[in-house]
Amino acid sequence: MFTAAIVVCAGCANRGSPAPRTTWVAQRAAALDAGVPAIIRSRRIAGAGVALIRDGRLAWTGYYGEQGPGVPASRTTMFNTASLAKSITAETAVRLASAGMLSLDEPIAAWYLEPDLADDPRYARLTPRIILSHRSGLLNWEYQYKNKKLAFVADPGTRFGYSGAAYDILAKFLEKKSGLGFDDLVSKTVFEPLGMTHTSMRRRASIDALVTTPMNADGVYEAPYTTTQRDWHHGSWSSASDLFVTLEDYSKFLIDVMNGHAVSIALARERFVVESSFAGAEEWACMAEAGLVCPNPYGFGLGWIVFDYGPHKLVWGGGNDSGENALVHFSPDKPGDAVVIFINGGNGVVASLDIAELIDRDQPLVSYLHQLVDRHRRQ
Template identity: 35%
Template sequence: MEFDELKTTSCVARAALAVCSGLLLLQGCSPQANVASSQPSISNPYTDLEREFDALVAENDVVTAGAAIITDGHVAWTGNFGEQAPGIMASERTLYNVGSITKTVAAETILRLVSDGTLSLDASMSPVWVDPDLQDDNRHELLTPRVALTHSTGFPNWRYFTKNGKLAFNADPGTSFTYSGEGYEYLATYSEKLTDQKFEALVQEHVFDPIGIENASYSIDKAYFNNIAQAKAPDGSFPGHYCYPDNGYCRSEGSSTPADDLVISVNDFALFLISVMNSDGYDKSVTADRDTVHVKKAEANNTILCDSTKYAQCPIAQGYGLGWEVLDFGDRQIVSHGGSDWHELALAYFDTQSKDGVIIFLNAPSNDALKVMPKAISLLDADSPMIELYQRWLRQAEAAADPD
């Protein structure tokens, strides 16, 4: 497959795009002046940011990093740092494995199918699809698209985590938060049987094509391999794309999952995030449902710990909406999702009121990436509530590695 050269979208290159003179602040950074693309002499206001981000990557064993700032619903800045592969610098064409952020693309596909009347959020999936492992458990009748999108299926994250490798309920559906890739697999299979289309085709038709996303792959396709940022195992080796160094397992070509392993460029994910901000493909009622906290997590696992936070505000609710994690401040919400695996750490979020957003993709061994993420967020959004979250995870990881 041939890859078209992406157009770099920046505050200087985009006509009529206004930029902030400083870093993004979700609390109120707004455009100050229009900048025409016919004025190439205008300096890049993000030069200092790029220099600091580049140094952060170089000094912390991050192989590749991509980032974006979205201001008022427009791409204000994107950057790619480090190497895509040995001797090949990262660029706008670099594709990043975004891990569980893949679920947001699946969720947005479902919301568009809800909007066009193809499926209902609250219809039982059992008349169309019941996993063979659940045939003898009548609780499968309680499984709905809403339950899957809000991570309340009661499933484990993956069935292979169970002793017998079979899918089973750890909790009654709809009663509690149980983060689950299996829930998304279940929903995707249901959608396929309902529409008689592969889920990847539904993603292409309802999300990628309308937005104009071309540099992304939902399935394992060797045509994209030359552009995917190469992962580095702890011993410094490259185990292969979609491979795991600890056991040698590699996902097979042509396979896909709605829950993991999407590869996409920073520029194209920024287009996707802006589309979500604008609720493209569905109406305000679906948007309100998406941005409502339907299922709460255990308080200790909240993004903001209100009794100890340094963040300026405490949300009135926090937990999962439809496919996204939501911090609800009443007049505005911060909508987010993260992704992590042995070789990557990814984060994307936006403010529903200001339509400001941040994207950070880190290709590095997970512990190295976790050390960098709080600093990377600080560079792009100094007042972000996500900084404390990743600092907390870092402390927990360090404590686990050195319990003494």
């Protein structure tokens, strides 16, 4: 364990892409170069990577602080983006459905039986769509149950309930359905077609030198995979909570999602339709107040959180664990523009919001997330 020795270039970033193409990008790049080093110091995070996608192209990337002790963050840094892994799993399922290799509404049980749930008749109701939109009726992870075994807390398909364990059930279904291991299936369906050569759904020895060393909330580096939670998936894939990826590789993926490539027009639209409303989910509630207009509806589509404001939508994806954070957002009504923020540090939630404000202080998503953070702190 050692204290962070932050390496920050004075007023500049380690550039990983060509010079900004537009005034909009140039202005935001200047604001980020001026502001992110101070955020790194004040929030006690190790480092950050930021991508600005404009008109369907990666317009600019900036890297700040450290990947690990004494190692500057750079374009080769593979950030652990935690639950952003779900966006890859969701896209794999959607692409396979679009290719006619599965239906999002077919029963999971026809191909895979989860041992903890096999004797419950409600398991027959689980479908890929229900899992992608977080209506499985399962808690997030096994450790939340007293006996550490999965069990339904609600009937599948009836209400929102965030679950990473359900995504792993979906991944095992995909394995059985395709005859391929999940790693190989994701690579053949998403990574290889997009040229994502610096991405992995599991921690491997071959990427150890590129992966961020997690920093805790006290600004102290931790040895990777030292806690019980992190040990779960060390060396094996997690469809829900492990995605090691460079900023540029994830930007390739996001651009492809926004463009609707390799997906039918119908499924491309369905991705961003609210199927699982946050209504009634207190921990996700939006409370209208000064400067914050709440969407209606808002909740999960097919793997993405969708804010529907009537004339336009905002799509959000993210991940957060004890030593890492990721925040991405874009609007399907204005395809081609997006923001990607990866953080190495236990205070990543607030740091990512600070950085998002440097890009667009009036972004409604930022105001909403600030409200959630403030509510959590008061509890």
